[in-house]
Amino acid sequence: xxxxxFLIAVFAVSTVLGYLIIRQVPSLLHTPLMSGMNALSGVxxxxxxxxxxxxxxxxxGWLSQTxxxxxxILAAVNVFGGFGVTHRMLMMFNKKKK
Amino acid sequence: xxxxxxxxxxxxxxxxxxxxxxxxxVKTAVAGNLLSALALFVGVVATLLFNGIVSAWTLWPSIIxxxxxxxxxxxxxxxxQMPQTVALxxxxxxxASALVGLLSIHGATRFEQVTAxxxxxxGTVTLVGSLVAxxxxxxxxxxxxxxxxxxxxxxxxxYAALFxxxxxxxxxxxxxxTTDMTLNALAAAVGGTLFGWLFSIRVGGAxxxxxxxxxxxxxxxxxxxxxxxxxxxxxxxxxxxxxxxGLLLTQIxxxxxxxxxxxxLLATPKTPKTPPTLPTDQALIxxxxxxxxxxxxxxxxxxxxxxxxxxxxxxxxxxxxxxxATPQDVEGTTAASVLRxxxxxxxxxxxxxxxxQAQHQVHQLATMLERxxxxxxxxxxxxxxxxxxxxxxxxxxxxxxxxxxxxMEAINDDFATCDxxxxxxxNDVLNPAARHAEGTPIYGMPVLNVDQAPQVIICNYDLKPxxxxxxxxxxxxxxxxxxxxxxxxxxxxxxxxxxx
Numbered sequence: 001x002x003x004x005x006f007l008i009a010v011f012a013v014s015t016v017l018g019y020l021i022i023r024q025v026p027s028l029l030h031t032p033l034m035s036g037m038n039a040l041s042g043v044x045x046x047x048x049x050x051x052x053x054x055x056x057x058x059x060x061g062w063l064s065q066t067x068x069x070x071x072x073i074l075a076a077v078n079v080f081g082g083f084g085v086t087h088r089m090l091m092m093f094n095k096k097k098k
Numbered sequence: 099x100x101x102x103x104x105x106x107x108x109x110x111x112x113x114x115x116x117x118x119x120x121x122x123x124v125k126t127a128v129a130g131n132l133l134s135a136l137a138l139f140v141g142v143v144a145t146l147l148f149n150g151i152v153s154a155w156t157l158w159p160s161i162i163x164x165x166x167x168x169x170x171x172x173x174x175x176x177x178x179q180m181p182q183t184v185a186l187x188x189x190x191x192x193x194a195s196a197l198v199g200l201l202s203i204h205g206a207t208r209f210e211q212v213t214a215x216x217x218x219x220x221g222t223v224t225l226v227g228s229l230v231a232x233x234x235x236x237x238x239x240x241x242x243x244x245x246x247x248x249x250x251x252x253x254x255x256x257y258a259a260l261f262x263x264x265x266x267x268x269x270x271x272x273x274x275x276t277t278d279m280t281l282n283a284l285a286a287a288v289g290g291t292l293f294g295w296l297f298s299i300r301v302g303g304a305x306x307x308x309x310x311x312x313x314x315x316x317x318x319x320x321x322x323x324x325x326x327x328x329x330x331x332x333x334x335x336x337x338x339x340x341x342x343x344g345l346l347l348t349q350i351x352x353x354x355x356x357x358x359x360x361x362x363l364l365a366t367p368k369t370p371k372t373p374p375t376l377p378t379d380q381a382l383i384x385x386x387x388x389x390x391x392x393x394x395x396x397x398x399x400x401x402x403x404x405x406x407x408x409x410x411x412x413x414x415x416x417x418x419x420x421x422x423a424t425p426q427d428v429e430g431t432t433a434a435s436v437l438r439x440x441x442x443x444x445x446x447x448x449x450x451x452x453x454x455q456a457q458h459q460v461h462q463l464a465t466m467l468e469r470x471x472x473x474x475x476x477x478x479x480x481x482x483x484x485x486x487x488x489x490x491x492x493x494x495x496x497x498x499x500x501x502x503x504x505x506m507e508a509i510n511d512d513f514a515t516c517d518x519x520x521x522x523x524x525n526d527v528l529n530p531a532a533r534h535a536e537g538t539p540i541y542g543m544p545v546l547n548v549d550q551a552p553q554v555i556i557c558n559y560d561l562k563p564x565x566x567x568x569x570x571x572x573x574x575x576x577x578x579x580x581x582x583x584x585x586x587x588x589x590x591x592x593x594x595x596x597x598x
Binding site: 043078 | 117165175184188192201328347500
């Protein structure tokens, strides 16, 4: 298992880096940025997949399978919907290019 | 193996950061979004491989169902529904994180148990809060902030939420291995639900940009904590990035509305409307200084007007005598005649434009004016609309070139020198009372300097005060203000046919 300290350090570093980079985004693009971030928060699908998969292969019960599959569905809706919507919005900004 | 996994995860996190930094310019933003999506895709594949769970058959139908629903929604949703869509997706992500937490409450270490419970709590806050916000934006729920009549009831609920959450999280720290975690999970979920509900139900329409940004941040944090519970570096990193972005947007929104985050979180009513009873020396000095400032502003406007009179006089003098003036010119100025003559126009859109879905008409008007040789720009207040950047998206949908969209700081000095301003469904963001009316909710909020413009055409639905409930003195200005009331779509149409 990855050590808790390492995980907390990763969290801290990525927060700071993210903060610094996102500060560069102009308010013109805040809605696409936000929906992009929103899609990224569906990254929890990674967690849902590993938790559900491991549970199935180690003989977890039907309850954890149900919870796990629901988690995967929700996260997948978040990811696909989020990136799709962001893409549509960004294409709108770009179609004016002459 | 774990080393390889960590290296790959770090690389993927860098890819995500790169994708976001590409999103800071319109030209590269599409690529940035795709890069982030690719990173996520690789992350999913890597997770399947590293955990040896490719053969776990239940995963596949779940992914397909979720992907299908998500893609369909992404394709169907209208731009006008974007705020509630973002809120809804956001809530689902939070819900998924809560479920991941629920799956891992039987972790081996206390760290895993505690983070799993925290993920449940924060995930449910996000889920419930986002669903309430989405319901309000979609007008299923009342848009007005709901404040429970009895402050006691409210505090009791808050403390209950706090108690449930704290107990759930602290309990395993004390008795880690012996307690039955089901009860803790339940308590965390109840606490989270209460918090989410309390947080969102009392937020009104105009505070939505702040709420959505904050919920976005929370969904990231929920993901990161769920990642800690299952020891997934990629999840922790990306969750952290999302959390930071939401927090940053929240800060920007708060600054733009001159509200502090705590005042929104704790639902403290904004500065009470009590007039200052005993004007102290300090207050007097401040008032004098404010008046002084106002006089200077007015002087600048007069100066500007004098200059315009001068240029107009010389222009008329140098013109050959006109053959015949159009009847409207004789009758006096109308909104149409002002726009016909204007060479420099600023358009100020607000939430009313979104409500009336008038962005296409706005663009038509702008094109019409441009064809007549005018320069048209759009002034976008940071909190106009219901989510950060709302106006930009709507105008982009109507084919407005993004280079014509200006942020408040970039255009605020130009209002005094432009020929005309067209306001479409905006009120609070241009209410000059924000500068002087101490004790009102909008006092101190940075506003667009529409009042400095010589001619202002207001296409609002009515003259009622905006969300903040403060009268707009601009409406009663004697000169240079044209009120075109009613549905913005129709008034703009009429305006355009009048311009001809």
